[in-house]
Amino acid sequence: MKAGHKQVKRMTGMMRSIHWVNVISMIVAVITGLYIANPYYQAFIADDAVDKYVMAWNRWGHFIVAIIFDVTSIIVAYLFFFSRFEKPIFKVVPTGKNIKEFFEVLLNLLTLNRRKNFDSTHADSFNSVFFAVFHILLAWMLFTGLQLYVHGLASGLSSIGTWWPTMLHMVTDWTIQASGGTLMDVRVSHHTVMWYILTWIAFHIYYQVWRTIFWEEADIAIAISGSKFVKEDKA
Amino acid sequence: MTDRIEGVKKLFTSKSARVETNRGDAHYEKLFQSCLARVEELKSQTPINKRLDISDVLETQGVNRRDFMKWASAVTGMLMLPASFTPLVADAALLMNRAPVIWLELSDCAGNSEALLRSDGPKIDEIVLDIISLEFHETLQAASGHQAEKQLEDAIHTFKDKYLLFVEGAIPMGMNGQFGTIGASGETMYDHLMRVAKHSAAIVAVGSCATFGGVPAASPNPTGAVGVMDVIKGKPLINIPACPANPANMVGVIIHYILTGQVPELDSLLRPKFAFGYRIHDNCERRAHFDAGEYVEEWGDEGAKNNFCLYKVGCKGPMTFNNCSIVRYNEGVNWPVGVGRGCIGCSEPDFWDKYAYERPMADANIKAPTGGVEKTVDEFGLGLLTAAGIGIGIHAAASIVAGKKEDRGEA
Numbered sequence: 324m325k326a327g328h329k330q331v332k333r334m335t336g337m338m339r340s341i342h343w344v345n346v347i348s349m350i351v352a353v354i355t356g357l358y359i360a361n362p363y364y365q366a367f368i369a370d371d372a373v374d375k376y377v378m379a380w381n382r383w384g385h386f387i388v389a390i391i392f393d394v395t396s397i398i399v400a401y402l403f404f405f406s407r408f409e410k411p412i413f414k415v416v417p418t419g420k421n422i423k424e425f426f427e428v429l430l431n432l433l434t435l436n437r438r439k440n441f442d443s444t445h446a447d448s449f450n451s452v453f454f455a456v457f458h459i460l461l462a463w464m465l466f467t468g469l470q471l472y473v474h475g476l477a478s479g480l481s482s483i484g485t486w487w488p489t490m491l492h493m494v495t496d497w498t499i500q501a502s503g504g505t506l507m508d509v510r511v512s513h514h515t516v517m518w519y520i521l522t523w524i525a526f527h528i529y530y531q532v533w534r535t536i537f538w539e540e541a542d543i544a545i546a547i548s549g550s551k552f553v554k555e556d557k558a
Numbered sequence: 559m560t561d562r563i564e565g566v567k568k569l570f571t572s573k574s575a576r577v578e579t580n581r582g583d584a585h586y587e588k589l590f591q592s593c594l595a596r597v598e599e600l601k602s603q604t605p606i607n608k609r610l611d612i613s614d615v616l617e618t619q620g621v622n623r624r625d626f627m628k629w630a631s632a633v634t635g636m637l638m639l640p641a642s643f644t645p646l647v648a649d650a651a652l653l654m655n656r657a658p659v660i661w662l663e664l665s666d667c668a669g670n671s672e673a674l675l676r677s678d679g680p681k682i683d684e685i686v687l688d689i690i691s692l693e694f695h696e697t698l699q700a701a702s703g704h705q706a707e708k709q710l711e712d713a714i715h716t717f718k719d720k721y722l723l724f725v726e727g728a729i730p731m732g733m734n735g736q737f738g739t740i741g742a743s744g745e746t747m748y749d750h751l752m753r754v755a756k757h758s759a760a761i762v763a764v765g766s767c768a769t770f771g772g773v774p775a776a777s778p779n780p781t782g783a784v785g786v787m788d789v790i791k792g793k794p795l796i797n798i799p800a801c802p803a804n805p806a807n808m809v810g811v812i813i814h815y816i817l818t819g820q821v822p823e824l825d826s827l828l829r830p831k832f833a834f835g836y837r838i839h840d841n842c843e844r845r846a847h848f849d850a851g852e853y854v855e856e857w858g859d860e861g862a863k864n865n866f867c868l869y870k871v872g873c874k875g876p877m878t879f880n881n882c883s884i885v886r887y888n889e890g891v892n893w894p895v896g897v898g899r900g901c902i903g904c905s906e907p908d909f910w911d912k913y914a915y916e917r918p919m920a921d922a923n924i925k926a927p928t929g930g931v932e933k934t935v936d937e938f939g940l941g942l943l944t945a946a947g948i949g950i951g952i953h954a955a956a957s958i959v960a961g962k963k964e965d966r967g968e969a
Contacts, residue, residue: 357920360918360919360920360921361870361917361918361919361920361921362851362853362869362870362918365851365853365855375850375851376849376850376851377850377851377852378848378849378850378851379849379850379851381851432953435953435956435957435960437960474837474876474877474879475837475839475840477835477836477837477840477879478840496826504907504908505906505907505908505912506877506878506879506906507874507877507903507906507908507912507913507919508912510877510919511912511919511935514919514920514935514936515935515938515939517939518935518936518938518939518940518942518943519939519942521939521943522939522942522943522946525943525946525947525950526946526950529950529953529954533953533954533957536957537957
């Protein structure tokens with residue numbers, strides 16, 4: 324450890340596991356999702372009657388990571404309110420302190436670290452709001468995705484019982500109205516929000532790297548080791 | 559604010575698209591008894607249409623009793639009723655001449671009337687539709703002008719509150735409805751519809767124009783066309799969309815009405831679940847090619863010759879609910895996907911703007927209404943991503959130029 328620095332724990336093992344599970348899930352979801360939206364590579368057209376399930380495997384992969392995503396989202400939603408480590412909800416509620424911190428962190432970025440009037444040892448309001456936006460986008464993908472999924476269960480049956488499609492209809496039918504009134508609107512929306520999420524990812528990666536370089540507090544290590552390092556006098 | 563409250567209410571109270579296929583023995587036993595009573599009652603009535611007798615017509619067309627019963631059991635299955643209902647369905651078909659029907663034609667192409675009439679050899683569905691007592695049909699009748707008006711008045715008067723009203727075509731609402739007038743008095747289509755709808759027992763909107771506005775309502779919808787359900791409130795209304803509506807589904811609705819005296823169970827878009835509870839994709843003969851990733855890449859290629867999946871040339875079967883992949887058209891002869899032409903989602907709302915293009919949604923460079931589909935989502939997304947990249951680049955470059963904030967002044 325660099326002299327005069329102190330180690331600060333920022334992510335628990337569970338949080339880091341979820342982070343990397345989400346990273347892998349998202350990469351798989353985007354690759355397979357783009358294929359489902361518009362099959363961009365061809366199967367060997369000359370092969371007749373062979374055991375190939377190109378679209379089926381893409382859909383399988385897409386749904387499996389989607390379901391993993393859905394479950395981690397439930398865990399994240401729980402931790403958002405009830406985490407014993409750090410409850411992000413307290414950083415997102417618009418109190419005077421949080422609003423001030425939000426703009427201070429934003430100004431820090433805009434002034435290229437010329438101004439840094441906040442405590443960088445804890446999760447700050449700017450990042451917390453930014454992550455909250457991400458989870459709202461993910462929740463929309465969850466609901467629209469399950470709505471698209473339940474179209475394939477038109478018989479009302481599924482391998483785990485009739486309760487599952489019934490529940491999916493109850494929980495996701497509102498997305499048809501919310502996205503424009505037709506099933507195609509749900510698809511368009513599911514596809515468009517993927518681009519919002521990719522845009523979000525681009526900023527997220529950039530910002531974490533930028534913080535690491537400019538703050539010199541090893542922020543990039545948080546997602547791997549769970550800790551960052553701040554100067555003793557600040558910690 | 560009220561609009562928003564209404565919007566939220568609509569969002570959370572709209573009926574589910576879920577289909578209930580088995581409603582339990584007790585339900586069907588009760589239904590059977592009430593249907594039986596109804597059929598007996600109808601039998602005692604004098605037929606309205608005395609011109610044609612169905613047994614004669616069937617015999618003339620070379621349909622024997624066995625074929626007729628096979629058809630009746632197929633219709634029973636289609637209506638999601640247990641097999642024990644087959645004799646009742648057959649009876650109901652024979653009693654079709656007890657059902658007075660008024661057929662209005664508004665803003666459309668007459669495609670549904672065509673579907674009703676233009677089959678090479680009339681099959682049982684079409685024959686049964688011949689038997690209904692069609693009291694008024696603008697396109698088919700010999701009468702015109704004031705004479706036609708009088709016939710309509712007579713029909714409304716004679717069968718007041720008893721007739722089924724079939725509506726084909728959208729209702730133009732722009733310029734106070736002046737885009738479409740009908741009859742000798744130049745009545746607007748809207749007024750015409752409202753006048754005839756007032757004393758109908760139930761309304762059946764046939765085809766996509768009458769249900770959701772269809773092609774006349776496609777962007778930019780110059781005539782302000784809307785579907786029947788947008789203007790008629792407080793009447794039993796059944797939508798049979800598709801372009802054209804399948805005669806099999808029209809027969810299904812009429813038989814269901816004759817048999818039970820009620821409208822069939824409807825989905826959130828007022829479509830009978832027995833017909834629109836199926837996704838095209840799940841019953842498609844090309845589905846295996848979809849799963850295998852074998853697609854027609856362009857018209858007439860090797861894939862097309864091998865009946866590969868039409869998804870990449872824009873088939874919208876995965877987003878379309880209708881039974882045409884099961885019952886097909888013209889008594890099971892063929893259907894769009896069968897002839898190598900993808901589904902255009904004609905039974906879904908806004909199909910002309912949102913479904914009917916020959917590419918998958920993600921590759922559709924078409925103009926769309928209200929900045930929705932027309933605006934290609936990929937281009938928009940890529941543009942957004944590029945903008946984010948440029949922003950990041952500027953910030954990163956500025957960061958390098960400005961240099962790191964060192965410890966100076968803080969230590």
